[in-house]
Amino acid sequence: MESIRIGDYFEKPDVDYGPHALFTWKDFYNFRNHVLRVLRRFGSAGPMGEVDLSIETDDEPTFSEETVNEPDFFVVDDMYNEHNRLSIVECSPSHITADLIRSLSEMARDFPGWWISFSLGDSGLFVTSGTALLGGRRFWDCRSVQEIGDRCATLVDFGPPEPFSESMYTLWLAVISGRFDVATEIPPAPSRQWVEAIRSLKQMLNKRSDGRLTSHEYNQVRNDLHPDTRRQFILRLLDEISELPADRLKASTTNIHQDFGQALSESKSIEETILLASRISLGLESVADKLDANEVVNWWADVLHKTGKPSEELAEVLQREMRSGLRHTNPLLQLSSIFGLAQLHASDIATIVDEASGAHPEWSTNLALVKWLGKLRSGSTSYPDRTMLKSI
DSSP, X not given: OOOSEEEEGGGSOOOOOOSSOSSXXXXXXXXXXXXXXXXXXXXXXXXXXXXXXXXXOSXXXXXXXXXXXXXXXXXXXXXXXXXXXXXEEEOOGGGOOHHHHHHHHHHGGGXXXXXXXXXXXXXXXXXXXXEEEEESGGGTTOOSHXXXXXXXXXXXXXXXXXXXXXXXXXXXXXXXXXXXXXXXOOOOOOSHHHHHXXXXXXXXXXXXXXXXXXXXXXXXXXXXXXXXXXXXXXXXXXXXXXXXXXXXXXXXXXXXXXXXXXXXXXXXXXXXXHHHHHHHHHHHHHHGGGSOHHHHHTHXXXXXXXXXXXXXHXXXXXXXXXXXXXXXXXXXXXXXXXXXXXXXXXXXXXXXXXXXXXXXXXXXXXXXXXXXXXXXXTTOOOOOOTTTTTTO
């Protein structure tokens, strides 16, 4: 008999963010230690080890000396606050099994009110004593712990692409820019993916006292949408991006970069990749005057961050696209390409930096810029200081 109830992601109880702490740092790290011990039965867990709870001090917690590089289960070691009884774990869905969920749920019996939150990239999973709460397309209609494990062992079946929907594109624009609120007109959902996305949006809206969602809530519905739907929408957006008001563009940028990155990595052909990379460059060019200097320079680096580790084929396409940007007349767009090529560890990055610096002798008076370019030249991928680009 299945003893773990399967529920919806949004059933998780609201957190009391009142003025008084709900637990101590020892409570948090004691729970985290137990989470680590369970996870280690199913793979490597870390990178930080357990915390020594015998120390009687209010100082920083003392972790065991053993660290794990690239663990199967990345267990967050920061205690963000004294209100969320939560241990956050990031991992690939392939590491989630029915036995793992059962073991964690059994362990959590000794920790009433505490949860393990799994960030799986394309879905969400909360586990506590006797309950597993699910979110995302991967877990649609999932009814048992065994089925959770089975779903995590395979790729999500998205099925065939859906036709472009004008009404859903308008809704999507409102969501990614933080304009979805109680006054938003919600059209009829044309398919299951939109039924699920709209349901989630309404659930989140019900929890907001101000009656409006921020652009961050898109993270909760992004992976309910078919990859081809998201690709259709970003291509349409790139046709119109120059018409977006600056405030909506800035509010949407993180979500736009995320969808760019995923679409690049999910492209079905080299032709699709080349087209999208070119359109992203043109999109940046068309909105550069609406963004501040750092937003322009960081554009390609931020897209790459959302892409994840690119394949050799994808990296080659992106390098070729960014090299074309080195010839742009706007120096901020040139710097965006340089920074992107540094992120891709271009073999000739030193030459790229030297040639760009030689073409812009005025950069030599900006000591912070010279220092940052010198770091990129030596293989660094660090982001620039926000103040050094104001004079460019």
